[in-house]
Amino acid sequence: MSHTPPRSAPARRSVLKGTIAASAALALPTAAGAPALALSGRPGAAWGVQTGDVTASSGLVWVRSDRPARMIVETSATESFRHARRWRGPLLGPGSDFTGTTALRGLPAGEQVHYRVVLADPDDPRRTGEPVYGTFRTAPARRRDGVRFLWSGDIAGQGWGINPDIGGFRAFEEMRRLDPDFFLSSGDTVYADGPLVPSVTLPDGRVWRNLVTEEKSKVAETLAEYRGNFRYNLLDDNVRQFNAQVPTIVQWDDHEVRNNWYPGQILDDPRYTEKDVDVLARRSMQAFGEYFPVGTLSPRGSEGRIHRVVHHGPLLDVFVLDMRTYRNANSPGRQADDTVGILGAKQLAWLKRELARSRAVWKVLASDMPLGLVVPDGGANFEAVAQGDPGAPLGRELQIAELLRFVKHRRITGTLWLTADVHYTSAQHYAPERAAFKDFAPFWEFVSGPLAAGGFPANALDATFGPERVFVRAPQRANLSPMESPQYFGEVDIDGDCGELTVRLRAEGGAVLFSKTLQPGRVGQ
Template sequence: MSPRPPSPLPGRRSVLRGSLAASAALALPATVTAPALALSGRPKAGWGVQTGDVTTDSGLVWVRSDRPARMIVETSATESFRRTTRWHGPLLGPGTDFTGTTRLRGLPSGEQIHYRVLLADPDDPRRTGEPVPGTFRTASTHRRGGVRFLWSGDIAGQGWGINPDLGGYRVYEEMRRLDPDFFLCSGDTIYADNPILPTVTLPDGRIWRNVTTEEKSKVAESLAEFRGAFRYNLLDENVRRFNAQVPTVIQWDDHEVHNNWYPGQILDDDRYTVKDADLLAARSLRAFGEYFPISTLPTGDAKGRVYRVLRHGPLLDVFVLDMRTHRNANSPNRQPDDTNGILGAEQLAWLKRELSRSRATWKVIASDMPLGLVVADGAVNFEAVAQGDPGAPLGRELQIAELLRHIKHRRITGTVWLTADVHYTSAQHYDPARAAFKDFAPFWEFVSGPLAAGGFPAVKLDGTFGPEQPFVKAPTRANVSPAESPQYFGEVDIDGASGELTVRLREEGGVLFTKVLQPGRVGQ
């Protein structure tokens, strides 16, 4: 086991004793079939609770029932729930896979909110299941409290699922003990294209043992299989404890559908009977919106959008990007003009507009793919922004150049890029003094992950935007299991008094790299 991180600083969020006990009691078996819970007695919420897209005065609460039920949320300023406010949520049924989200509004800013979810029998509202508690902290409208959050991505990838011999996804328990204000999940929240088998033989002959489910025994094609893929990670009690205490900001990338997918793609993959990537993406997006509390995605609907901005008080705005849904086809990525690029014209215009409107000290751009790392898709095509040509911007680089030029000319300060995707951790500083493209202000990009997937060697840097890499830690071979290599996540700490932003790149058990950035300073 990795050593435990230090206890949170005094005055931070208290440990959620009640919900931890409740989550521990909800441990699910190593082999699960649907439906996972019996239908006798009162409605049950065996998949835990979670919150998402929390702001200064609002938040979304999520739950899944084992049968039709009315969702009810009670909130209180204390764990005793002596005084409560009741929120009547949706009726949970098969149309949303018995999941539902309730929006809480008018909450006090900068306060600890204790909540519990009750599931009521639709035919007899007095019959409710055991309440499932959780907690979260609203963002503060004042600077004094500061902001601290974590980020990472890449969960249940390459066939490395929930291993009970290792204690499951134990990195989630380490992150929970750090007690952040929220967690930014940078995509690849599932691996719909990677089945989870009962056992995998490691290079040294040891046996990796997975929790398995029927839906995860094959690639996801139907809506039911996508729902099962999103449900899989909730079998882990570390994840359920984490979700009950830490709000999430979720984005998606390729593995929610298929490796390196893009709109209009027809899959060349013999494992699939459904070859239309757009059809698979629509099914996945619907399940994605059912299993995560996301403000722009209505539960049970394949419409809506993933990209959005979350205002977290005067210190921080988080701009959540979607580099998957609106991109052009993967190609050699050297076209001299590229309107659609990796963001699409509409999303790029939205991002420029919202960055210009932001008055937050720091503008975190949550990118599901890195900018200057060369991520290939086969022998000649490329998957991310860069393509390895260190010269003037080409292909998808043109959209990024337009965005960086806008940030410079509008004098937008405090932009920091956070991402995952490549299954290792690194820090990149981009500087026009080293770049082929000169019309931008220096900035930092930080990479962290995976959380529960295979580790991969570092890829090359592309010189177009002048990246320099003061830190990188990556395996030397492909698909190193979590049993052989620590998992990675990052921490961002914004000081309320000075406005300093500190980034820590972490692995299970400790800090690997630290960078302190000063507010309003260009070229740091």
């Protein structure tokens, strides 16, 4: 097992001591959601900046203003911003909750890009707020330049929000210090169905204190409430500092809308006055698109799609899946014919087509739900792919079997699955000799999370695809707070010289719990 330390990035470190740290200290949003700069007379960006879906030549920059403003982005190869390139962004207004994203194109490959966002009064462009700074690395154009990224999910769930007594979402600061090329946010980016209370007494007598906002005091139903849930995480200093340094590839799962939701569902939940999940999902997707820079969504997030491929140089393609929007209803999962499954027929066709086209050495399938872990949905229904029957594929397993068969027969190499969702960390190896369904090549699935939520015991395995649990670290009882159980995130390091890919499962506090190195160019391993 390899425990290679993270590579250093001196130029980037100096930025953190300068422009980013200075911009983060400009003003802190208040718990009520009103930025402190609102009284300055000029537009303010107290919610920080983000970048997303960065490739070798492009990226997306996000900001939120405290009032109507024109978004302006300047980029430079140096912190001095000499010879800066200027990008005129959108007008920010109430239609997008004063958020906006500007696409940067024609960037140099494999370079550190420094940027600053300036908000200008739309009626008087000379009246501008203090610039907010950030930085990111574009993807490499050459194979010999390696790639390193992190992944995790599950943020502010199960009643555990921003706790100032422990320093907020501390795992984000640990991840920032590792200086990855990007972060894969694997879903459950918010818990819109998880209201917070000011304090919770733990079994050992300690008290957990939450920062609580109006929108986090009830389940989200209105567009404003969904927006408030996405805005909540930006109250945390660690998150804003992280966003200013590390680009994100983001996907969603269920808690962005409501626990275990599926299209067409009508709720039987007294907490909700709006019972139609499709209505709630449309509102959540709009807020999701407003608060994250995602290239396949429209500026207001109400159109487009979450599934996409993000090309990160010759070593890596990230296939971002959406296992929520197109799925069929949760059920016992015993049907012998299921063309809808968990991906939907069109997304499955898209995924097969894009996998066949990919020339990247490694192809990460970013899955918001695990494949072989049994995730129940109360009673006899199941939430994920597996349904506890170890025999031949049935229900949603049929769609995954079709995909795995396609990967084998097309001899597509370098696939691995990364996921979160279950609130512990583990590594599963899938092999046909252990499986009921045998027409596939061996592959790995790695699980991480939660990042800032409750910890849960390990789920049972379903033997249909022959999983072997090679490693697991999980609590023994349900919903342990982050004060009782460490938070988890994963690291992927691709060596530019030999192409080897190493996965490390990490725990909050710095420990590497498990490491596995995979060889490039193999159909299965």
